[in-house]
Amino acid sequence: MTPTTGDRRRTTSVPDLVRDAREGHLRSVARLVSLVEDESPLLREAMAALTPYAGHAHVVGITGSPGVGKSTSTNALVGELRRAGRTVAVLAVDPSSPFSGGALLGDRVRMQDHATDPGVFIRSMASRGHLGGLSWTTPQAVRVLDAAGFDVVLVETVGVGQSEVEVAGLADTTVVLLAPGMGDGIQAAKAGILEIGDVYVVNKADRDGADQVRRDLRGMLAMADRREEDWRPPIVRTVARAGEGVPEVVARLDEHHAWARRTGVLDARRRRRARREVESIAVAALRGRWAGLHGHASLDRLADEVASHRTDPYAAADRLLAGLDE
């Protein structure tokens, strides 16, 4: 059985989909992820049905600038995890693309190495951004993959911009990838990645400048304001294309997971993730209500007044909120 993102028209009940997904039917897993991506009306029922089964996967975020070798590294990690007998789901989140066409094309290219392996599920997800964006969709897609029983869920994002950093920060363990020749010295500081990495990987370590990247990174990490003081993030050198260093990355991920579990950091992160998710869903629900409001408190009318400088935005927001209570 191979993963698929197509065939969304088939009508199957949510309980059937959840049961099939938990029995390892990748097609059902894919359809549940599609419910998330499509912001389906069935999503609510699906999340309720999946919730009791969630909480077992190690959720690993992987982020880095374009060109550092994220796809190659992810594929190499998948291979290494499979050799250790673990099942793996990859969720490639593309915050910069509101188009799913590109994402699907990406899937096909990326799946080649693992196409015949039923223990691997790979799926790209675009953010249509209708509702809460990535902070809304990512945790729900992760819940699908977690509840489906995968041992490890890899969430890959492009590490530029705040939303991506946020997505990466929602994982149990976050891997930040760098590579020589990418101008990452400056980019690292800018993108806030010094705050979010639990494991740093300098990929393309056989190239000139890799040692310099590592030294710069070490120096910056020493000065950075880290969220947890007693985990010193390791820096691993890899040549992902050749598989070099990849076993060490997996070892460090496991170390971090064990440490986070032991210290309560894992629970704290999961609470933070849940907090943002609940808030995002509530905000999306409110946006729906606001869009449906009529009369003097309707969002369209208030926007008109602000755009024509008759009302200031705070007064308009007050009236919008007051309209909710009417």
Add this chain to the structure above:
Amino acid sequence: MTPTTGDRRRTTSVPDLVRDAREGHLRSVARLVSLVEDESPLLREAMAALTPYAGHAHVVGITGSPGVGKSTSTNALVGELRRAGRTVAVLAVDPSSPFSGGALLGDRVRMQDHATDPGVFIRSMASRGHLGGLSWTTPQAVRVLDAAGFDVVLVETVGVGQSEVEVAGLADTTVVLLAPGMGDGIQAAKAGILEIGDVYVVNKADRDGADQVRRDLRGMLAMADRREEDWRPPIVRTVARAGEGVPEVVARLDEHHAWARRTGVLDARRRRRARREVESIAVAALRGRWAGLHGHASLDRLADEVASHRTDPYAAADRLLAGLDE
């Protein structure tokens, strides 16, 4: 008088600041922008006081990947606009940086060309992200600069990721910068910039590959799903460092502005901008209320239940919203 971002401790009333800003005191303009950046409690009063004076500036968004020459192009545009006798405010928004230290350093470097010109105000703004992020702060900072009387407000963002595209999309006119050798062919499609540009600029046009970038872009624009069908975005070639092509960019900006005004597109965009701003402020207010909730509907308690898989996130969001009404 030179712009400054310092001296925030001075206590001046909001009406005084607004009056001074409108009289051309750049220091007061800077302090009003700081109120936005700092998410000051005075912001509400400031926005109400500024609102009657806003609506006259041409708000131009400038976006592009790192390395295309955004700062150089912005500086060249400022110079050209000044030669035409227009006053210019530049708001450099850095969505990837939650740190304002870097932004301030950037200011100093960037201001050199225009440091003694009272008709130019340049300010970088970091997103602390405490409240609604860039969609929250950018329109308010633009309102300050608009109400202060600048003829043109240039909003410069790094064009990677959805939030940046959104910020750029909030302008009256959006300029998308590209350059040869940046891999922009693929990046352009990914970042959604094909949907948001009103004027495209291929900078570094004296380099190899510039014509190819232009051809690729023209081909992609022909296929893109444009938001307005009757404006065909021009592609201008520039060498910003030498000022080449910059007068043509200004001419195209003016053309777009006139077209947008004539067709109602300008009003529609401003309503959309206001809509998002009002919504962001309302959401920020709700987040504040949620954070203060106690008992069974408190966000912390709900997040706990979701993180431990006792409640699904939709049920939790329902209870959060119900708690608002209690």
